[in-house]
Amino acid sequence: MTCEPGRPRRIENGVRRAFHAALSFLIVLAACTPDADDGVGVAPGGQAVALAPGSDLLADPARWRWTERPAIELPTGAGSAAEGSMGAGPVLIGERDWGPPRPLPEAFRMLDGVPRDGEVRVALLQVARPAGRGEPRLLVDGRALPPGPAFGTVPTWRSPDGSRLFWWDSATAAVWTVGSGPPGALEVGFAGDDRPGAPTVAAATASAPRVGSVSEFVVDTDMRRGLLAPVPSRCEIDVASIAGGELELVLAVSPVQRARDGQGRVLQVRRGDPAVRFLARLSAGGSAQVLLDRTVRASEGFVRAVAPLPACAGPATLVLSAEEPDAAEGFQLEALWAGLAVLGARAAPDPRPHVVIIDIDTLRADRVGACGGPARNTPRIDAWAARRAVVHLDSLAASNWTLPSTLSMLSGYSVRQHGVLAFPDALPPSAPMLAERLSAAGYATCAVTEGGYVGSAFGFARGFDRFVRCPFQQPDWSAALEWAGQRASAGPVLVFLQTYMVHAPWRADARFEDPAAPYEGPLADRDLTHDVLFGPFRSGELLLDEADRACVSRQYDAAVRRMDDHVGDFLEALERVLDPRTCLVILTSDHGEELFDHGMLEHGHSLYRELLAVPLLVADPQRPPGRDEAPASGLDLVPTVLAAAGFPIPADLPGRPLRDAPSVPRLRTAQHADTALAADLAGWTLVRGEIRERGVPAGSLQLFDRARDPGELHDVAGAEPERLARLGRMLDEWLAAWPPLGGAMPSAPALSPGVREEIQALGYLGR
Secondary structure, eight states: OOEESSSOOOOSOHHHHHHHHHTTTOOOOOOOOOOSOOSTTOSOOOSOEEEOTTOBTTSOGGGOEEEEOOOOOOOTTOOOGGGTOEEESOEEEOGGGSOOOEEOOHHHHTSTTSOSSSEEEEEEOOOOOOTTOOSEEEEETTEEOOBOOOBTTBOEEEOTTSSEEEEEETTTTEEEEEESSOOOOEEEEEOOSSSTTSOBOEEEBOOOOOOSSOEEEEETTEEEEEEEEEESEEEEEEEEEEOOOEEEEEEEEOSEEEEEOTTSBEEEEEEOOOEEEEEEEEEETTEEEEEEEEEEEGGGOSEEEEEEOOOBSSOEEEEEEEEOSSOOTTEEEEEEEEEEEEESOOSSOOOSOEEEEEEETTOOGGGSGGGTSOTTTOHHHHHHHHHHOEEESSEEOSBSSHHHHHHHHHHOOOHHHHOOOSTTBOOOTTSOOHHHHHHHTTOEEEEEEOBTTBSGGGTTTTTOSEEEEOOTTOOOOHHHHHHHHHHGGGSOEEEEEEEOTTSSSBOOOTTTSOTTSOOOSTTTTOOBOIIIIIHHHHHTSOOOOHHHHHHHHHHHHHHHHHHHHHHHHHHHHHHHHSOGGGEEEEEEOSOOOEESTTSOEESSSOOSHHHHBOOEEEEOTTSOSEEEOSOEEGGGHHHHHHHHTTOOOOTTOOOOOSTTOOOOOOOEEEEETTTEEEEEETTEEEEEEOBGGGTBOTTOEEEEETTTOTTOOSOOGGGOHHHHHHHHHHHHHHHHHSOOOOSOOOBOOOOOHHHHHHHHHTTOEEO
16 A cells, blocks of 8 residues: 555545554564574674774674574474474464453444444464465354454454454454453464365464574664564673773563464464563673673563673673573563663764754745744744854755655655655665664664654664654654763764654644734634645635635644744753764754645645755854855755765765855756656756646646746746756756666565554555
8 A cells, every 4th residue: 555645535444544543552572584593502603892982782793602592393394484384273362362451442433343342452463474375264163253344455353242343454463353251262264275165274383583683673662773582591792802881781571472382383472571581791700790680571661771891801701691580381582682882981082973863844944034934933943053053045855745855865865766756665775874874884873753754664764773753743852862962972873853743733732823813714723634624625625715824824833833942942952962062963854835835735746945945954063153055955964964974975875065065056856756856956946747736747847937936936938948948958967867776676564554544644645
């Protein structure tokens, strides 16, 4: 199901939308595909490592030497776990395997066929579906349950007495149920063709956790890099020397527990609150010292611990073990070692700057005081810019909506190069993100976003040691500040922050509204949501006069002022955590917002200035604050950061460093879907191609003289044929110089229901 902007919201799969919006309590700890090697002693270990502030023990997992871990027996002839072989027998769900009952949310009551009384429960299976087989079937006493009501493509079943509805969610590999009374014991089978007329069933063979390589794990809304370890397990790291400092450990326990039968097959997966005892010991000179002894429960999430690391000139061994303090009744526990780094002041300070990038989604340049907008909108950002930043007065985004533009901002590649126009497109692995480049060079990296299209599902977590997702329009950047303060003395850090505070829907908030502009129309004191404003306006059901439109514009400005208050707090706190003399701070946006400029609302449907002109404020310790009228682009962020950090600029990046950039005309481009392009040069804008949402047909050419027509309201293509042809040739030359990256474009993983809900809350259509 591809998601595109600027379309009316329709939900092809209503049950999935409502069910998972109501069931966002689910905590998932996700791991990568298991390794083929199931034996003890994988990752034999490499050369001894010298530990000093800035060392990252996760950077080279080959140094980890596993000396103990559970052996997992597979049934004879079942094949290895890496092959995903399936053994015979059902997947069993007992009464104890269902999650705790939850009250029936109001959203469920609006769905036909859903029992109105009772509660919602879930059983997480995490079983692999056999290739070529259909959706699972639910069985009671070996007999398939009758089908339930049809909700799009989601298969549902009724309990024999009709008191419960069950459905299978392939995105989370779980069986969900709503209704009254206990769900009972079920079997999950997969429809096959081995025995016509009856379902064949399959159970996943047991698989070992991935050992010896670093993966990404999510607990609640916090993602970190780490190593998953079965319990009990023990590993050793050879240490050549220790310069002192502190050992930072971030620990977690998976709430998921797997039970196997005597043949090694996974019979059931349950969720609970198991505990694991983590120990870290340092062995040197014939003696051992306990650095850490901490028991962590799954319900605690990620737990940070810091232990003094004594200086040591000779060889030593760091021993990390995970033990089971209580019996798990035959269920396998999994522990996570993450954030294994040495903190403390470096002997020689790293000259590279810390980097902080703040992306205010949907912020127009002309609504920021420092960029020429109303001073009342952004007084705190303006005051910070006056003290610290260079304000780039002519900066253009790479696209007109979030996914392609933000991806260009953080990769440095144009939309044409990376080709990510809508889900399920994904950035090729050969195209590194900024965080990946800096992480490989020793930067510690952290991101805090509000999900949606700026989430891990679309590749934005690549290269980040920590990736935190905040609720929509409720940014909490305190974790990033705390993290930066902990890591900054040991080396440079990269922090990326993103918020939808300016993005629709706009909430009525008297604290930030303009008291000098009273309004008593139909939109007064209402949240301007998609149902109230955007959908009815697009369909023609809602007609707005000038007063109504002014009200909408003021609500947008109120959102900007609310954002300014939040960002102002952060910028003040940042200067207490990171010395401004050592910190490069970039504040920008991925695109603007149309507020009836061309008769439209929102974004993603044209290439006019109100959608492409974005603020760009750069606090660079090497540049005095001021104003810069040279043309800039969202593609300049990555080259700017790389240049400040002392890296050469890759030849395949079309942007340029903003530091000391010449004030000369340059061609800048932006792309709309796969149908239209804009080219900007020296005050002239060419828009070429089809824009369906605006009724612009394929092959169209529009030309605007911004010196005389800053709003781009009058097309002068017919009056300027030579200029039109020249800009067209230059655009063709630019496209030839920066072709698509090539190679196989991977598909992003299936969107989880939570991500779908975030995208739909932003007004994008999941189709």
